[in-house]
Amino acid sequence: MTDTARLRAAARAAHQNRAWRQAAEALRAVDADDGLTPEELTLLAEAAYLSGDPAGCVTAHERAFAMHAASGESHSAARSAFWAGLILASSGGQSAAGGWLARAMRTLDECGDGDCVERGYLLIPLARAHYAAGRFTGTEEAAGRAADTGRRHGDRDLVAFAAHSQGRALLRLERLDEGLALIDEVFVETFPNGLTSSVLTGIVACSVVDGCQQVGAFDRAQEWTAALSAWCDEQPELAQFSAECLVHRAEVLLRRGRWQDSLLEARAAARLAEEGALRGPAAAAAYRRGEALRLLGRSDEAEAAFRAARSGGYDPAAGLARLQWGLNRAQAARATVRRALAVTDDPIRRAEFLPAAIEVMVGAGELSEAASGAAELAEIAKRWPTTGLRAPALHAGGSVALAAGEAAPAAASLREAWSLWSAQPAPFEAAQARLLLARACSALGDEEAAKEEEQAALAVLTALHAQDKEPAQPAALSAGAAQVGLTAREAQVLGLLTTGLRNRAIAERLVLSERTVDRHVSNILGKLGVPTRTAATAFAFAHGLS
Template identity: 40%
Template sequence: MNRRTLDVVDQAADHFARGDWKAAYDAWSRSGLDGLGAAELDHFSTAAGLVGHHDELVRALQRAFLAFRDEGDLRGAARCAFHLSMNTGDHGEHALAAGWAARAAELVDEIGEDCVERGWIAFLRMFRAIGEGDFTRAQTLADEANATGRRFHDPDLVAMSTCAQGRVAIYTGHFTEGLGHLDDSMVRVVSGELSSFIAGHVYCTAIEGCQEIGEFGRVAEWTAALERWCDTQPGLLAFTGQCAVHRGQLLRLRGAWDDALREYSLAAERYLELGTTGAIGLTAVETGDVLRLRGDLDGADAAYQRAADLGVDPQPGLALLWLASGRGTAALGAVNRLLAEPGGPVQRCHLLPAAVDVLLDVGEVDRARPLAVELSSLATSIGSLTLTAAAATALGAVELDSGDAAGALPYLRRAHQQWTQASSPYDAAVARLLSGRCLLALADPSSADRELTAARATFRRLGAVPMAELASSLLAPASPPGGLTAREVEVLRLVATGRSNPQVAAELVLSEKTVARHLSNIFGKLDVGSRTAAAAYAFEHGLV
């Protein structure tokens, strides 16, 4: 190298030491990889990966692997092989990941003596065991990796394996133990003990583990910590997609749906830049869920289809979409299949609330009841506030649909309190709407009116059009005002919500000529001359 190139390399090393990944990457890119030593190539690969250049990460790691091997540093070569396996696997290159895992194992066997790299090999084997559904072996391998990391005082391996112990424990239903391990791993991150790549992996893995079981208190705390960590890494692109997804999930829970959709869009852009297109499917599912709640069924269907095209199962959100579209048989078929598939407690947490909704809607109350009880048992074991609230909602809905409105009401009042505590206005409003239905069944219309009116106000504020319309239908007086017929009220309600004549005709399965005749009758009875005036009348008289 000439003097100028050496200066650039020194600058790159200085940027790397300060954690300025973009500057380090740019400097090393200017100098070129020729002439860099094994350790410098390893560092360049880290900088390339953190700023989103996967192909260059792989290229540099491969050269570092060869350089370490040629120097006789088998442990350095094994570490490169481990990182190559992890990174190619993250990008869906599973054959390469398996090949590099095997190469790392060969090198460790060649080393012969006990070394920390044996712990990293155990970690890779743990992933394979999880993929095969062998959680007993996965737990053994996670424990082996953790013990090795502690024996050799490797903070990265200890943190990664502790996080893995937590995820495996949760998969096998040991929730308290699992969450304890996740807390332990996160403390190691926030204390600054870990390298940046490992810190990012632990952050995202732990947050995902909590989100899967509805432990949104931890999700909120750790997402805020992840966001602060990302902000301190100049030029960081890796892990920012996951950060945006988790922010979106929290915003959706809190009713900030526009903001949630923007975060999902941002996450998809980041994943695209990183080349992890499979993860875009996850953002599509989340997007579809929000659009479905808003009543944008076509948009939700397109989002779910995009997820499926990318290899991500959009269920059970898609079943709920079919239910909202009047396709109860299709929704029931999907739920029956999902319930019959083998799955652990994490999968059941995700499935059961939707399954109860579908079964109740198609009249299968007796099948919904044990699922609501199972959900309640899971919620008790986990201690998650949102899962506990979901279980109370499900139990209340089952009692209501079985004809026991008095028995349902305590569940639903508790659900409303818990959803409110969890800062989830949509779900709290659902509990109030169900409470309103109970009170109507108990011949207490004044109390029902208060619950339904409050629920409708929340739904309107959130833009949850289908649920707002349902609340309005329950609030509609027994005898329509102005001498309107029941059919005219249906037409007026849709017109007041902005539907055109063709849209009203399609929704009510009428001809456009019939809709026009109904509107003419409505204008005459109400003595109004425009759709705007008719809509105002509908709002004034609680028809919408």
């Protein structure tokens, strides 16, 4: 076997093992020495994209298109043109993206094949364009046609890609049961092993988490986030989706009251996003960082993070207004939420801002404006009756009723809100609802119930603040772990293992499956050359890893 043949074999092996950076480097070496086939260019495109080089990905697809077209392979040429267009569109190159997608369509038109799987793929950009413009019926129709094409041709990747888009559209069209059923079907097709295309696996998973979070389907968002995290953790050289995954994890941890852990994940997401020049994930990470810092009482840092989010295109109004109100900057808080609502028509986006606006207006004594906001939020929750939207709507309605002296309806709403927050679980919001419920009980003359509700709420808040006074993972852990060959995730697991946590608790802490943590612990023991968890803990202490 020649050196080039060995390099080719090594490149394919690296690609098969999802060692994306190694695969890209080996394929580029083969290309420099002997050139790449169209199939190898497609492998290079995927490896380049997943290792953080979208420009290299597009170039490889463009070269593959030219070679396929020259050989008369119209369907393969159209597939390469589609991918070039899709990656360019996601990177902001709309003119070039449109050109490549049009070229893909023209290639198919010229070959005269009216029913092929590539035409199904070319419906996806149309569905995405409809969604971006708020034309959700158009998205559902285009994505449905694409899914049907995928089923006819037995292309599971196209079916998953199209069905998740169709599901997201149905969620926005207030057809929750249908939308969630489609998304659940895509889940079992996508995980645990991923789709044929790793690029599509990441795109679909990140898109589903975003769509579920938008409509308050947080149970689905958490399940997809855990599965996505496990998938990312299995690929240490994965760069492209790791930042988005960490943003989603930060959001889940924030909702669970794990503020310090959320802050760590948001910071890691920001670093990866900045390294990959990913403006959207960087801004989203900045907002989550701001929220964690606000809840931890680090106001100056929180405000700086919110400013960073805004400069990146993410409106931080909800968190910023709460921060301003907590700092007794009432006028600024009112201005922040009023501005955000004045420029936002989308009801789902307004549902993100309304709870903060209502808190501020109730505190400022602007009860008419608060009541109007609470009524709007209640109507949104009726249209999308998920736990994630019903809980804040009931919470807001109860707070307005309490401020207006209507203690009985306030108590009913707040008790239901507390129940829904607790079920998510969202312990901080549940405790806040319970404090208001205590006031409602007191207003109704039941001081014993009021005392019990207040004590229960304060116990939760005390526990939340106590656990987030734990020191963050020391910097020495990452440096020392690297020296013994641990990945970043394995180092994080080792750090928690040394505190005495069992695998299930570590899984809950890191928003991973217990099976994933089991695998990480096994890898850690192997790399450290020790037989037991106790020995791993001793090794960590002896070598300054803890």
